[in-house]
Amino acid sequence: MSTTATVQDRPVAPKANTLELVQQSWIYRFLLFPIGQMLIFIAGATILLTVIAYAIAIAFPAPNPNIDLVTQINRQLPGMIISGVSIGFVYSMIALGYTLVYGVLQFINFAHSELFMVGSATGFVVMKALEDNGVLKEWNPILMILFMLVCAMTVSGILAMLMERIAYRPLRGAPRLVPLITAIGISFFLIDFVRAGFAITRNEFNLTYPVRSLEMFATPVRVAIGETTVNVRTTSIMIIISAVIMLVILNYIVNGTKLGRGIRAVAQDQTMSGLLGVNVNLMISLTFLIGGAFGGAAGMLFGMNVGTITPYVGFLPGLKAFTAAVLGGIGNITGALLGGLTIGIVEAFLNGVLVYYPALGQRYTDILTFSVLILILIFRPTGILGKRVDEKV
């Protein structure tokens, strides 16, 4: 009697089977699932693009009769994939900043590309300082990268917080166009500020990372695949490893911690979060901090990869990352990741193929990349993972 009564009074959640237990486990939720998702997506995108590349190679033979495009693509494929994935991760990390901020404020921070630039400049300053003090070659390279990452993330993260506190918060209730214009203003300010800073202290604003002086980065890693050997740049590997680690950490912060729950709650309903005791302004500040830190890290990794940067370096990657965020569905974190990877991989493939058509050349890469974006958005206006959400009242 008494047992039936308790069962009726307190229905228990249905018993979880083994699969559900695995899905609820920490390792699955915060390691296997996000990394698996990335791998599946990268594999899918590369397979699709490889097919397209071969189709193009067969349909439009290269103008130069001595070049057989199919063999060229065979040789270049691994390189294209790796450089595509690595630049894709850079775009993803920037796109996360756009999407996180949009999630909580429904506002596009157009100055975000400058957080990337500042991260890039910070990386340069730190690396140069290490070189000037003669410790660059003594330090463990992994430790050095970690140190540069932390510096770039701290500077860009704090800068993002300041940006929000000083420029955006006073405009919280203003019409949407107003903070947007402020953001563009901040962007110009930061570019010229950094430019002036380097012009005064160094007499130039072309900043060359002392990457080449390190043996580790000067020579590519040779990987033998079948008969051909592929040169893989060390910086590409560095970007991929750092990005994966950071994205796993971000996924954990957002989905596995109280802070992340607070940020998600603020993104969904600011007023209600406040009523439950969440300090909404603090959550918004921390969102900017996280977004800025990711932008800064991306900037530093990008700087290591390209070698030379300028204060204007933020514009194109910023624009592409913004496109990536829209492509993936703005406000959606996984969407930003996938959007960035898509753009990176498409770009690398276009670069790899277009080089054989002298009439077009690699300079057409960006045009075609953005055309892909326009096409995708025509058919899915809310992006790959975006949902049709009604405007909140």
Added chain:
Amino acid sequence: MSDIVLHVENLHSYYGHIHALKGISVDVKKGEIVTLIGTNGAGKSTTLRTISGVLRPKRGTVTLKGQNITGMRPHEVAALGVSHVPEGRRIFPQLTVMENLDMGAWNVSDKKLIETRKEEVFTLFPRLRERINQLGGTLSGGEQQMLAIGRALMTRPEVLLLDEPSMGLAPVLVELIFDIIQKINKEQGTTILLVEQNALMALEIATRGYVLQTGEIVMNNDAKVLLKDERVRKAYLGEE
């Protein structure tokens, strides 16, 4: 007068230029259910919004257990023990039921205590236990209201502000929700300030009631007296 938990005095609030509250004074004593009734636009929800800090009053004071909380920000008011369940429930649609409850316990740091409180909520609303991993947005209206109340109870508030808990619910569910409100009041001793369109039901469970009309209090008495009052019956209970 130490048993007064919430003391609102001469509150004036504005929406832009619209003078929404014109000097509202309300007292809520420990263990009471006090209800604010009145027509649409009388200022019932505005009163709650001003108490919890969503709106800043132009004049007047709000005092919680002797502490002046006028003009504090919502999260500060919440930390002092005011739980506000706003109109329309405002469940986080993309958080699971469990996460919604965790949000309710934002200011509770003791993990064991959070678990105990969750158990209490599940005892009150067994239906929520079956839905712990479901997203808030997928719940039915009644379940959302249960979750909203459960979420507000996670902090064991000094005073619970309930705004239109019956709105949009089927009559059976309204009965259920009102039973639960009474239960919370009797069993947990929670002090409740209840805003309702459904004046009859509200007055039936309340200790005292205030009648609002265009931003002013026009009547204020024991709920039983108000229930019998001819003017109240005519204006709000739909009797001729």
